[in-house]
Amino acid sequence: MAERRTWLAFAVVAGFAAATQWLLWLFQPEPEAPPFIGPLRPEYSLDRFELKVFKDNGQLSLDVNSPRMDRHGGDGHFMVRQPEMVILREGLPQWQAKAENSRIESNGERLELQGGVRFYSFPDDPRPIDIRTEYLTAFPEEQRAETDSPVTLVQGTSILRASGLRADFTTSRLQLNDFQLHSPPR
Structure with a gap:
């Protein structure tokens, strides 16, 4: 029974970690575009x-x-x-x-x-x-x-x-x- 509780606790913690990681990924802002590097184009x-x-x-x-x-x-x-x-x-x-x-x-x-x-x-x-x-x-x-x-x-x-x-x-x-x-x- 103690072994079953250990596995259950492990599964709950793993599920919580996966859900937290998914939420972080979901709400992560879009990466900024790199600044323009190089010569400007003429008009x-x-x-x-x-x-x-x-x-x-x-x-x-x-x-x-x-x-x-x-x-x-x-x-x-x-x-x-x-x-x-x-x-x-x-x-x-x-x-x-x-x-x-x-x-x-x-x-x-x-x-x-x-x-x-x-x-x-x-x-x-x-x-x-x-x-x-x-x-x-x-x-x-x-x-x-x-x-x-x-x-x-x-x-x-x-x-x-x-x-x-x-x-x-x-x-x-x-x-x-x-x-x-x-x-x-x-």
């Missing part, structure tokens, strides 16, 4: 396009040509592949830029150039300069550019190599970090 894409950005006063400040551009929603930025840019000041061309990729803010106030960046003045500039790096952030309205990546500046036969750059083109000032100058004798 639209264009092949072989030209983008012109104008200032509030109607003057052209940036002209971009590229084989492909993606416009992303939210902040409205543009991702541009292999851009060729002309940056204007007072309606006149001042700088040219090329890169493998770039990110342009919707208002054109900030350009992030990435991969094989070349930022250079026009050949008719009295003191033409050519800036090469892997990453450069440019602010066309403010006529500034900066990078913390290694940079090479070529002006005439002089070559400067530095570990970073801050440039203000309105005052023709360059701030270089840890630079080396190579200037062949004349």
